[in-house]
Amino acid sequence: MNNIAEIISxxxxxxxxxxxxxxxGPMSGAISAKIGPLGSSLIIHVGGxxxxxxxxxxxxxxxxxxxxxxxKPYLFAGAFGVLLYLTxxxxxxxxxxxxxxxxxxxxxxxxxxxxxxxGWIGAAQHSFNATRALGVVLLIAGAWLVTK
Numbered sequence: 001m002n003n004i005a006e007i008i009s010x011x012x013x014x015x016x017x018x019x020x021x022x023x024x025g026p027m028s029g030a031i032s033a034k035i036g037p038l039g040s041s042l043i044i045h046v047g048g049x050x051x052x053x054x055x056x057x058x059x060x061x062x063x064x065x066x067x068x069x070x071x072k073p074y075l076f077a078g079a080f081g082v083l084l085y086l087t088x089x090x091x092x093x094x095x096x097x098x099x100x101x102x103x104x105x106x107x108x109x110x111x112x113x114x115x116x117x118x119g120w121i122g123a124a125q126h127s128f129n130a131t132r133a134l135g136v137v138l139l140i141a142g143a144w145l146v147t148k
Contacts, residue, residue: 025100028085029092037089044085045078095147102143109139 024044031040056062067075084104091100113136119125126132 021104022097022101024085025088025092026097028088029097032089033093037086040089041082041085045082048081099147102146106140106143109136 028040028044031043034040035043088100088104091103113128113132115121115123116126117128
């Protein structure tokens with residue numbers, strides 16, 4: 001990313017995703033409290049499927065024929081969304097939104113660092129270095145502080 005417009009768009013889109021996760025947690029927790037985690041997971045994921053379908057239709061379709069060329073485990077990536085949802089349904093009522101999100105971000109950061117460092121799952125390789133280590137330490141410290 002060399003151009004400022006690209007950097008700004010990536011930051012804004014990343015923040016929008018974070019807002020979505022931040023809102024989904026408490027909403028799904030409220031649904032889960034009324035109908036249970038599995039039923040609310042189904043509602044959440046049907047809603048996501050409908051939005052995905054609408055976006056695909058407005059985007060003029062996608063090349064789903066190439067899905068057959070993907071490594072077979074990739075076809076089950078949506079299962080991680082269910083795992084995410086069910087873990088939030090469990091943690092939110094017990095420790096609150098802030099701690100649940102802090103744990104989520106901490107785990108995402110660790111996985112992201114490992115994927116970047118080793119270039120797993122076809123990701124571009126970005127070696128772990130002192131600057132990244134400092135960032136990890138600061139995020140861990142931030143996660144710990146918001147739990148206090």
